[in-house]
Amino acid sequence: MKLSLGDIAEHISAKFYGDSQRQIHAINTLDKASEGEVSFFSNRRYLSALKSTTASAVILSEDDRKHCPVDSLVVDNPYLAYAKLANLLYPDQESIPGIHSSADIHDTATIHPSAQIGAQVSVGKNAMIGEGTVIGAGVIIGDGAIIGRHSRLYPNVVLYKDVVLGDRVKLHSGVIxxxxxxxIANENGKWLKIPQVGTVEIGNDVEIGANTTIDRGALGNTIIADGVKIDNQVQVGHNVHIGKDTAVAGCVAIAGSTHIGERCMIGGACGISGHIEIADDVVLMAMSGVNNSIKEAGVYASGLPVMDVKTWRKNVVSFKQLYLLNTRLRRLEDNYTDKED
Amino acid sequence: MKLSLGDIAEHISAKFYGDSQRQIHAINTLDKASEGEVSFFSNRRYLSALKSTTASAVILSEDDRKHCPVDSLVVDNPYLAYAKLANLLYPDQESIPGIHSSADIHDTATIHPSAQIGAQVSVGKNAMIGEGTVIGAGVIIGDGAIIGRHSRLYPNVVLYKDVVLGDRVKLHSGVIxxxxxxxIANENGKWLKIPQVGTVEIGNDVEIGANTTIDRGALGNTIIADGVKIDNQVQVGHNVHIGKDTAVAGCVAIAGSTHIGERCMIGGACGISGHIEIADDVVLMAMSGVNNSIKEAGVYASGLPVMDVKTWRKNVVSFKQLYLLNTRLRRLEDNYTDKED
Amino acid sequence: MKLSLGDIAEHISAKFYGDSQRQIHAINTLDKASEGEVSFFSNRRYLSALKSTTASAVILSEDDRKHCPVDSLVVDNPYLAYAKLANLLYPDQESIPGIHSSADIHDTATIHPSAQIGAQVSVGKNAMIGEGTVIGAGVIIGDGAIIGRHSRLYPNVVLYKDVVLGDRVKLHSGVIxxxxxxxIANENGKWLKIPQVGTVEIGNDVEIGANTTIDRGALGNTIIADGVKIDNQVQVGHNVHIGKDTAVAGCVAIAGSTHIGERCMIGGACGISGHIEIADDVVLMAMSGVNNSIKEAGVYASGLPVMDVKTWRKNVVSFKQLYLLNTRLRRLEDNYTDKED
Known part of the structure; x- marks a missing residue:
């Protein structure tokens, strides 16, 4: 696809400085973009790359235009404008209707004629696959599972029985x-498994990254609301509820029955305990551990940053007796105050 | 399946208060249960849901009966009783004997006639699959692997060659x-891979969650003893030994050659170093890091809970110089004591 | 395969003490090795096992020879010598040329005649598979993907379109x-997905563990350089660059656009933020969190070790007000100094 810079400026509502007839066929990074490519600038770390870019044009904010050696597309939010342009230049591939000969489809399954079913797929009893949906090679769809319209399951996704997906859902490979x-319940030291008889409901416009796992409810359902975006290798326990438009970065673990609000941003590798509530609009920085409910919107953190190992070893020794430090300090304060009197 | 409340009371050894003839067909949560459904109460967080439940009956302890507006099934351990009832109402599906036409089974493999082999399965040379075992779609079973009786491998599990599974083992999708x-061994800055020539032995009544990985031994075997329950996305390194009836929550990482005792409970997202020993009956709270052996039963923890980000930033600064705090305090104590003299 | 101890000594450049004609067929651990087996000693924890070993010979360092009750193979680095011997005794299986009848290969794909393609495999348009490469059962290879020579993809690996792998690459099951x-970019509280139009380039002699995920670049490529070794369940974000001969242990999370140097060793379950740089020869201890660039080689850490839960609870309380401790201490110091004057 080719677009003129003028058309691009209009599509992303940019103020444009330069030659509006120039033809653009791709987006690239500041340091790699060349003739016919647009780039964007939204992170100060890349200022020197901006100053020496050979892109045909750069999307940036008014304040940064002075650093731009080429044509400028000026917007308030360059990252968002880049996202819009990327969707224009690189649209999702449409489904190529048809069922691969090696796929195994149960007689009772309902597959929309416009859907695309790849090689080595297995579709169970009474499963339903909606209009324009693409099922990649090796995907396994359990009995009674329902998939909406214009969704895409990449290779080797597994849906257990009765799982429900909305429209425009993307599940990456290895998602379960x-x-x-x-x-499990303990009886005299042995574990008795508890049958998990709920299922999972996933709303519209949800995307889930590779090898992420979302467990079915024990009783009642696990729910991922509309617009939620989940990265790779996230674990979502049974009966969790993730509210609308929340984003969850990679390697997060969310234990069972926890409710996460809307528009939250959960940083990478966070751990969230079970049976708690996290309010709307909470931001968790990476590697945070949450073991109690968070009742107010805001930014929270708990991770410790790396130190050189010698300092770290000494700090760890002190941490092990941190409460004693507190006690010793108080004693000193008390005595000191006594002397003051 | 339908059961009378009287039959249920007998099955779970409950003291019963109410109409023993009432018919029950399902279990549900306190807030969702209605006519014909039983619920249970074992977590104080749900007390208000108990008080307003419309379940036909609730499993609870004697102390909580006063809060129950409907029929009561009184037991010492309501969660365990719920587990027992759930197993009664929702029994595992039996295998449907037969091999799917799309499965690829090596001539030398031995498959019990009562086993069920799904679509797109691959079974290698000399592999053995026992009585009543169910192999889900897309499962790959390596050469020489042995699976016991009444086990269940959900879709897309992979067993490498020579792996041995016991009876009544459940492996969820994506388990490797x-x-x-x-x-790996280092030679002048390059890594030399070490062939891993052991295998994995998994005992009876083990359940392993989705996308969990258990590596084969380098020399000798990795061993998961009888009754162990492992959640999703757990990583178990080579030559690890996990003792009987230990439970491991999601996203735990266990490095190579570590021995974990019996009846331990490992909380979510813990990290456990290699070549250490963890005693029987150790409980690790979520997100703990263990880098030395734990020799005594007990409860251990190391994670830090979230704070608002401003407090956290200030605490992190102090943490980076924690040992200096200790030194400064000691100096003050020493001087102070001198003055006392 | 059988080798004489004399031949082994020569292969691993060992000084040999014992009967050079003795035949060896296997390697085993110190406590399990018997007649015909060699063992090795490189970790002090196993000293008592060395003293009572019944191996035919042990690979160890000169200093430890005095503890060895059997023949000795003396080298500077016993672990490396064990690795070399293991590669000699347990060579990789060669490919068995051919394409399984159940595999689905696109007409336009190029597969070297010496390659081995397993059951239920799917190979996309214009994909290329090199000489002697083995593709395990259930592997999905996207359109345009290129795999070099003598590589091995274990069952159920997925390569998305246009991914490039070098020679002698090993990808374990479940790797995506x-x-x-x-x-994703935020627009008035909703997330807009950004098309990811780069790909992944993986160099020669790279090994990647089970269920690890490596994302394609947003613009430009994610790059894993020659000789990198990655363990299981690691997450590598888009546009990450991992330098030559770096080793990454299990469950590490690396966020997008981060550059990791050469010969680094990243311990298990570390978290590394996006858009940072980690110098060559950096060692991160397990469970470290890195949120800023590391500019100098060295050993770094940030994890906290477990304590008994009572001590931990008290320390956590103190940690929450750690900066106040610092403030209180300073006040005391200031006052104290005043008095000194």
Missing amino acids: IGADGFG | IGADGFG | IGADGFG
């Missing part, structure tokens, strides 16, 4: 939806 | 058993 | 290469 939650 | 351990 | 990076 609806495996049993970790429900 | 027997991949190479991370054995 | 080239899924979309987590690129």
Whole structure:
């Protein structure tokens, strides 16, 4: 696809400085973009790359235009404008209707004629696949699972029985939806498994990254609301509820029955305990551990940053007796105050 | 399946208060249960839901009966009783004997006639699959692997060659058993891979969650003893030994050659170093890091809880110089004591 | 395979003490090795096992020879010598040329005649598979993906379109290469997905563990350089660059656009933020969190070790007000100094 800079400026509502007839066929990074490519500038770390870019044009904010050696597309939010342009230049591939000969489809399954079913796929009893949906090679769809319209399951996704997906859902390879939650009860030192009889409901416009797992409910359902975006290798326990438009970065673990609000941003590798509530608009910085409910919107953190190992070893020794430090300090304060009197 | 409340009371050894003839067909949560459904109460957070439940009956302890507006099934351990009832109402599906036409089974493999082999399965040379075992779609079973009786491998599980599973083992989708351990030796800055020539032995009544990985031994075997329950996305390194009836929550990482005792409970997202020993009956709270052996039963923890980001930033600055705090305090104490003299 | 101890000594450049004609067929651990087996000693924890070993010979350092009750193979680096011997005794299986009848290969794909393609494999348009490469059962290879020579993809690996792998690459089961990076832009509280139009380039002699995920670049490529070794369940974000001969242990999370140097050793379960640089020869201890660039080689850490839960609870309380401790201490110091004057 080719677009003129003028058309691009209009599409992303940019103020434009330069030659509006120039033809653009791609987006690239500041340091790699060349003739016919647009780039964008939204992170100060790349200022020197901006100053020496050979892109045909750069999307940036008014304040940064002075650093731009080429044509400028000026917007308030360059990253968002880049996202819009990328969607224009690189649209999703449409489904190529048809069922691959090696796929195994149960007689009772309902597959929309416009859907695309890849090689080595297995579709179970009474499963339903909607209009324009693409099922990649090796995907396994359990009995009774329902997939909406214009969704895309990349190769080797597994949906357990009765899982429900909305429209425009993207599941990346290795995603497992609806495996049993970790429900076990202890009887005299032995574990008795608890049948997990709920399922998983995933709303519209949800995207889930590679090898992420979302367990089915023990009783009632695990729910991922509309517009949620989940990165790779995230674990979502049974009966969790993730509210609308929340984003969850990679390697996060969310234990069972926890409710996460809307528009939250959960940083990478966070751990969130079970049976708690996290309010709307909470931001968790990477590697935070949450073991109690968070009742107010805001930014929270708990991770410790790296130190050189010698300092770290000494700090760890002190940390092990941190409460004693507190006690010793108080004693000193008390005595000192006594002397003051 | 339908059961009378009287039958249920007998099955779970409950003291019963109410109409023993009432018919029950399902279990549900306190807030969602209605006519014909039983619920249970074992977590104080849900007390208000108990008080307003419309379940036909609730499993609870004697102390809580006063809050229950409907029929009561009184037991010492309501969660365990719920587990027992759930197993009664929702029994595992039996295998439907037969081999799917799209499965690829090596001539030398031995498959019990009562086993069920799904679509797109691949079974290698000399592999053995026992009585009543169910192999889901897309499962890959390596050469020489042995699976016991009444086990269930959900879709897209992979067993590498020579892996051994016991009876009544459940492996959820995406589980990989027997991949190479991370054995590498350094020679002048380059890594030389060490062939991993052991395998993995998994005992009876083990359940392993989605996308969990258990590596084969470098020399000798990785061993998961009887009754162990492992959640999703757990990583178990080569030559690890997990003792009987230990439970491991999601996203735990266990490095190579570590021995974990019996009846331990490992909280979510813990990290456990290699070549250490953890005693029987150890409980690790979520997100703990263990880098030395734990020799006594007990409860251990190391994670830090979230704070608002401003407090956290200030605390992190102090943490970076924590040992200096200790030194400064000691100096003050020493001087102070001198003055006392 | 059988080798004489004399031949082994020569192969691993060992000084040999014992009967050079003795035949060896296997390697085993110190406690399990018997007649015909060699063991090695490189970790002090196993000293008592050395003293009572019944191996035919042990690879060890000169200093430890005095503890060895059997024949000795003396080298400077016993672990490396064990690695070399293991590669001699347990060579990689060669490919068995041919394409399984159940595999689905696109007409336009190029597969070297010496390559081995397993059951239920799917190979896309214009994909290329090199000489002697083995593709395990259930592997999905996207359109335009290129795999070099003598590589091995274990069952159920997924390569998205256009991914490039070098020679002698090993990908373990469940590895996903080239899924979309987590690129989203926020517009009035909704997330707009950013098309991920780069790919992943993986060099020669790279090994990647089970269920690890490596995302494709947003613009430009994610790059894993020659000789990199990655363990299981590692997450590598879009546009990350991992330098030559770096080793990454299990469950590490690396966020987007971060550059990691050469010969680094990243401990298990570390978290590394996006858009930072880590110098060559950096060692991160397990469970470290890195949120700023590391500019100098060295050893770094940030994890806290477990304590008994009572001590931990008290320390956590103190940690929450750590900066106040610092303030209180300073006040005391200031006052104290005043008095000194």
